[in-house]
Amino acid sequence: MAEKVLMKGNEAIAEAAIKAGCRYFFGYPITPQNELPEYMSRRLPEVGGVFLQAESEVAASNMVYGAAGAGARVLTSSSSPGISLKMEGISYIAGAELPAVIVNIMRGGPGLGGIQSSQADYFQATKGGGHGDFRLCVLAPSTVQEAVDLTMEAFEIADRYRNPVMVLGDGIIGQMMEPVQFNKEIDPADLPKKEWATDGARGRPRNIINSLALDPQDLENHNLVLKAKYEQMKEQEVRYATYLLDDADRAIVAYGTTARIATSAIEMAREQGIRVGLIRPISLFPFPEKVIAEAANRLDSFLTVEMSLGQMVEDVRLAVNGKKPVFFYGRTAGMVPSPEEILEQIILMGGGGE
Secondary structure, three states: OOOOEEEEHHHHHHHHHHHOOOOEEEEOOOOOOOHHHHHHHHHHHHOOOEEEEOOOHHHHHHHHHHHHHOOOOEEEEEOOHHHHHHHHHHHHHHHOOOOEEEEEEEEOOOOOOOOOEOOOOHHHHHOOOOOOOOOOEEEOOOOHHHHHHHHHHHHHHHHHHOOEEEEEEEHHHHHOEEEEOOOOOOOHHHOOOOOOOOOOOOOOOOOOOOOOOOOHHHHHHHHHHHHHHHHHHHHHOOOEEEEOOOOOOEEEEOOHHHHHHHHHHHHHHHHOOOOEEEEEEOEEEOOOHHHHHHHOOOOOEEEEEEOOOOOHHHHHHHHHOOOOOEEEEEOOOOOOOOHHHHHHHHHHOOOOOO
């Protein structure tokens, strides 16, 4: 087994992408993810790859389109307003059915907001974000090691479905340092050939990659193909974790860094005899709605905790479907909830949600 090394989250994600066979990175600097492209600018030339700082986020996402269309494993990263700018290209990438990995290390908003950690991009990540009917597979790590593992897995999922995958971390995940290990390394030469790629029509009919369909029926047919792919994701790619849920009578639903803080609050509540557990969505799309729906059959209530004014809570309420009260507690704009604040909300859980 590989030795553990101490790495900052952004740099660990970058190294994980390289270990996954990524040799192309196109991006543009923005806090708090700057260490990721900085690391790539040094490491990619060492492994025969290409790093390019684009003139803008829009340009970067379209460069990703080109590299993905040629069959390469390619990465881009940004933070919140930068992802907003990339969304036109991301919609094109999804429409053209191209695999790519996008990292969003979230900061506060809206607008330029601030550079501190946030989770206010949940809607943008899970509800499409750009124009048209499309979805991203969205993975949300809560540790630096999980960020490594999910980044490597993101490339596999992207290739499996020919669809962009987003690794959604908050600024704390990007900036914190934790021990990590890299248990595998993929040589790009060993990856299966992508027969659909536009890598030169030598001895075969040409491949065409496009997201434009002028005939409405053609476009509807294409959208139905995409929808079927997203439904397959819902069956195959749901990821979640639980903590002390088996004997709980109430549950917190939280993801990313907030789930770590909630775990401390749960332990404090347990010391007071309050039986509370945790459901931590790891895939935000597809969302673990069945797990939450089943939990609603036996739990008394739910508390969704986010570093936002309330976004994932809407999916929790849809999953619970009115069976039990769903409460919400959030901090925003770079403010981080403390375990004591969450404990207070656990104690207040009772007769009805918002």
